[in-house]
Amino acid sequence: MPEMQRRTIVTTSAVAIAATVTLGLTGCTDPDNGSKPGEVTVVGNGEVRGAPDILNATIGTEVTAPDVEAAVSQSNERAQAMIDAVKAAGVSSDDVRTENVSIQPEYGSPGPDGGASTITGYRASNSVKIVVRDLSKASDVLDKAVQAGGNSARLGGVSFAIDDNSALLSQARERAFNDAKARAEQYADLSDLSLGSVITISESSSGTAPQPELRADSQASYALEPGQQTVGFQVTVKWALD
Structure with missing residues (x-):
């Protein structure tokens, strides 16, 4: 008698870095018997900071x-x-x-x-x-x-x-993907499976720029502090589970 199909859905969240995971498992991953392979979908986040120029x-x-x-x-x-x-x-x-x-x-x-x-x-x-x-x-x-x-x-x-933030975006994207992969690998281990190939990837970016406070001193010049700009990336990645 083949094992009953099981489906588990896991959702996790955090204040600083949020991740949403959907884990779909089947009782058998043998393509010969017609069952579909398991999948895991994870949202990963990555942030980097740079000095405005x-x-x-x-x-x-x-x-x-x-x-x-x-x-x-x-x-x-x-x-x-x-x-x-x-x-x-x-x-x-x-x-x-x-x-x-x-x-x-x-x-x-x-x-x-x-x-x-x-x-x-x-x-x-x-x-x-x-x-x-x-x-x-x-x-x-x-x-x-x-x-x-x-x-x-x-x-x-x-x-x-930041006039050209392409390098920061690349770093943030890499961090977001690595974050998603680490979480996916953990769920695969917890499910006694291994992480397979990537099925789909979607992404979105964000950023915050410092807003300077304009203060005039006795010579009517302005005190300006550039601070740091944050560039963030969020990726949603679906992996196959083997």
Whole structure:
């Protein structure tokens, strides 16, 4: 009498590194009798950290004036001054890109007798995205940009990044696969089986970039700390069990 087919499902989880395992077993793995081989599916995780080497920021201007022409002219003038300042501070022209230009009417409040709001002026804005590749100059670049823009200057979207994280992704992927394999081998041993060939692999990546805190000191320069960036990979691998 052949042994009854058995099926076992095991699920494990952890706070720092989670792994989900589905273990499917059959009573016999002999292909001659038509039974299917066992399988084990494991989720493995891998993380690596690296130092950011670029800074991204959005600089720009916002100006309000009585008429459209004056608002646009003043906004463009201040924006160009900021662009010239960051280039003079060491930012390449290839790393300066206009991101948004807008002009919007400004409305006054209705009078005490009510009625429709009237246009009192126009607000023009011009934002430019920059990339600073020499982090030793990052604080000075932002400082020079804000000084050039004066009271109409705007600064936002400041973040550190790794320009080419392909090496970190490769390391994280390898760690994730090794994590999955180690878990799969353990379940195979616990089942008195051996780990066979890989059937399927799927993956997903993640990452966290440090968000710098902008603090102006007495000279109006900015204190910036790049910190570390985490690159993570998760793989789901299905193995045959022999």
